[in-house]
Amino acid sequence: MGRKVKVAVISGVCAAMLCGAGYGMYNVASALGGVGGAGGSSAPQVKTGPPDRDEVAETTKAFFAAWTQNQPAQAATYTNFPEEAKQLLTAYGDDAHITDVRITPGKAEGTTVPFKVTAKVSYGEKSEPIGYTSQLTVVRGVTSHRPLVDWAPSVVYPRLEKGDTLTIESAATPQVEAVDRNGKVLTREKYPSLGPILDELRQRYGDKAGGQGGVELVIRHQDPTGGDAAADTTLMTLVKGRTGKLRTTLSATAQAAAESAVARYANSSVVAVKPSTGEILAVANHRDDGFDAALLGELAPGSTMKIVSAATLIDHGLTTANGPAPCPPSAVWQSQTFNNLANMAPNENATLAESFARSCNTAFVKFADDVRPDWLTNEAGQRFGIGRNDWKIGVPSFDGRVPAPGGPDTAAGLIGQGQVQMSPLNMASVTATAMTGVFRQPVIVPLSLDGRTPATARGLSASTSRQLREMMNRTARSGTAQGVMAGLSGVIGAKTGSAEVDSQTKSNSWFTGYRNDVAAAAVTEDGGHGIDASGPIVARVLRSMG
Incomplete structure (x- = not known):
C-alpha cells in the first residue's frame, strides 16, 4: 500500500502481568533475570528431554515480562530464533506502535501455553484498543539445552506467517467496498475465502473506485521467492478514509x-x-x-x-x-x-x-x-x-x-x-x-x-x-x-x-x-x-x- 507513518511511541508500557492460571502476579524485574537471561548469575543446569512444568512456567513468565516492557532484544533471548524474534518484536512496538501491552496466560497443556493479549494501537494523539489470543510452545534448546520459546511469528499475532511484519501505514490505496454482480456487499466476515482476494482488489483498484486512503494497522507480507508480495492485510483503521465501491463479477x-x-x-x-x-x-x-x-x-x-x-x-x-x-x-x-x-x-x-x-x-x-x-x-x-x-x-x-x-x-x-x-x-x-x-x-x-x-x-x-x-x-x-x-x-x-x-x-x-x-x-x-x-x-x- 503506502508509506509508513512516522509517529511518536507512547510511553507508559505496562510493567506487570495480569493473573493467569498457575502464574499469579510477579515482579517484572525478577522475572527478567530468572531464566537464563542476562541477569542470571549461575550457569544453567544441562538437561535433556522436553522442558518440565516449572521450566515452561518460568520461561513463559520471563518472555512475557520482557515483551510487556517493550524490551524486544531481551524477550528474544528467551526464544530459539532470537534474531527473527527481535526483528518482529521491535516492529511490534516501533512500527506498529502497539503499547500498554498486558498478557494473561492461560493454563499450560504440556509445553504449550495459551494466552490473551490486550493493548493499544496509537497514531498521534489517537489510540484504539486491540485484543487477541495466541499461544506458544516451550522447547529444549538444541545446543544450549535451555528451555526456550519455540519461535514463530504467530506467537506475536496469530495471523502472522514467516516473513510478515506489523506496521502502521498511511494508505495509498483507499478501502473498497466490493459488491457482487447484483450490488450485494461482499465481506471477509461473511465470505472468508474472499479475504485475500478483497485485499488484492483493494491494492489494484482502490484508486479507481472513488475512495480516499486513511491510516491503518496492517500485516505487511513478504514474498520469500523474491516476487511480488501479497497485498497488505488491514487489521485496524485508525484514521478513516473514504471507501470506494468496486463491482465484481462474483455472485453472492x-x-x-x-x-x-x-x-x-x-x-x-x-x-x-x-x-x-x-x-x-x-x-x-x-x-x-x-x-x-x-x-x-x-x-x-x-x-x-x-x-x-x-x-x-x-x-x-x-x-x-x-x-x-x-x-x-x-x-x-x-x-x-x-x-x-x-x-x-x-x-x-x-x-x-x-x-x-x-x-x-x-x-x-x-x-x-x-x-x-x-x-x-x-x-x-x-x-x-x-x-x-x-x-x-x-x-x-x-x-x-x-x-x-x-x-x-x-x-x-x-x-x-x-x-x-x-x-x-x-x-x-x-x-x-x-x-x-x-x-x-x-x-x-x-x-x-x-x-x-x-x-x-x-x-x-x-x-x-x-x-x-x-x-x-x-x-x-x-x-x-x-x-x-x-x-x-x-x-x-x-x-x-x-x-x-x-x-x-x-x-x-x-x-x-x-x-x-x-x-x-x-x-x-x-x-x-x-x-x-x-x-x-x-x-x-x-x-x-x-
Whole structure:
C-alpha cells in the first residue's frame, strides 16, 4: 500500500502481568533475570528431554515480562530464533506502535501455553484498543539445552506467517467496498475465502473506485521467492478514509454455496465461472494454510484432463466420440504400466464416449504411440488458453501447465498425471470452453476497469465442442458422475478425476461439471475419487444457481 507513518511511541508500557492460571502476579524485574537471561548469575543446569512444568512456567513468565516492557532484544533471548524474534518484536512496538501491552496466560497443556493479549494501537494523539489470543510452545534448546520459546511469528499475532511484519501505514490505496454482480456487499466476515482476494482488489483498484486512503494497522507480507508480495492485510483503521465501491463479477448466491460446500471437506477448493462470458461467479477455499488453491493451486488434475485429451484425439483425427477407444485391463508405454480403477471391467470394443464416461485410463494411454509430445501442449494452449501465462483475471492466478516432455510423461499427461498441473480455475475454464466451443479468459472484475487485454485462444470447432458436450453429458447421466449429478435439471455435463500423489494415502479428488450457463471445478487434496468429495462440492454450487 503506502508509506509508513512516522509517529511518536507512547510511553507508559505496562510493567506487570495480569493473573493467569498457575502464574499469579510477579515482579517484572525478577522475572527478567530468572531464566537464563542476562541477569542470571549461575550457569544453567544441562538437561535433556522436553522442558518440565516449572521450566515452561518460568520461561513463559520471563518472555512475557520482557515483551510487556517493550524490551524486544531481551524477550528474544528467551526464544530459539532470537534474531527473527527481535526483528518482529521491535516492529511490534516501533512500527506498529502497539503499547500498554498486558498478557494473561492461560493454563499450560504440556509445553504449550495459551494466552490473551490486550493493548493499544496509537497514531498521534489517537489510540484504539486491540485484543487477541495466541499461544506458544516451550522447547529444549538444541545446543544450549535451555528451555526456550519455540519461535514463530504467530506467537506475536496469530495471523502472522514467516516473513510478515506489523506496521502502521498511511494508505495509498483507499478501502473498497466490493459488491457482487447484483450490488450485494461482499465481506471477509461473511465470505472468508474472499479475504485475500478483497485485499488484492483493494491494492489494484482502490484508486479507481472513488475512495480516499486513511491510516491503518496492517500485516505487511513478504514474498520469500523474491516476487511480488501479497497485498497488505488491514487489521485496524485508525484514521478513516473514504471507501470506494468496486463491482465484481462474483455472485453472492454462488459464493455462499461454495463457502458452505468446501467447509465439509478439508483442503478443498472450488471455482465457478459463467461460460458465456468468462465471468468468475465464486471462489472458495477450505484450507488450514490459508492458501488460495482455487486460483493459484498447481496440482495434477487427474482424469478431468481427459476433456483436453479427448479434444486432442478428435482434432488430430485419431478417433471420434463414437469411434474406437478400447479399454484393456492395463496398458504399458515405455516400460511404465498404467491401470484402471479397481473393479473396472475391460472392454476391447469401447468407443471414446464410453471410455470417457467410465474414465478408462488405459483407453487414453493406448493412444500415446500416436500422439506427438507437443500435441497435448498445443491443444491446451491454442484451443483452451491453458499454460501460456497470459491470463489477466484481475487478481493473481495460475494459468495451468501442460509441458511437452516426451518419454513416459506423454502417456501420463493424457490422463492428467506426470507434469500436467492445473487449478480449479483452470479446469472450470476448460469445462466452459468445452461447453461453448469458445475460450473466454476468466475475469473477476471487468476488463474495462483498467483496460486489461484478455488472453485469447482459437477455441474448438463446432464438431469437437458438440462431441465433448455429448461425452460429458453421458458421464453426468450414466457414467462416473451419475450419482453426484442426479437430480440436476437443465443442460448438464461432468467429468470425474482422481490424481495419485506419492506422499498421500488417498488420491486427490477432482470434479468438474456444468449446468446451463454455470461451470464449476473443485479439488480436495487426499479426498479419494472424484465423487467422494469434490463432486458433491461442484454439485452444490451448480444447484445453487437455479
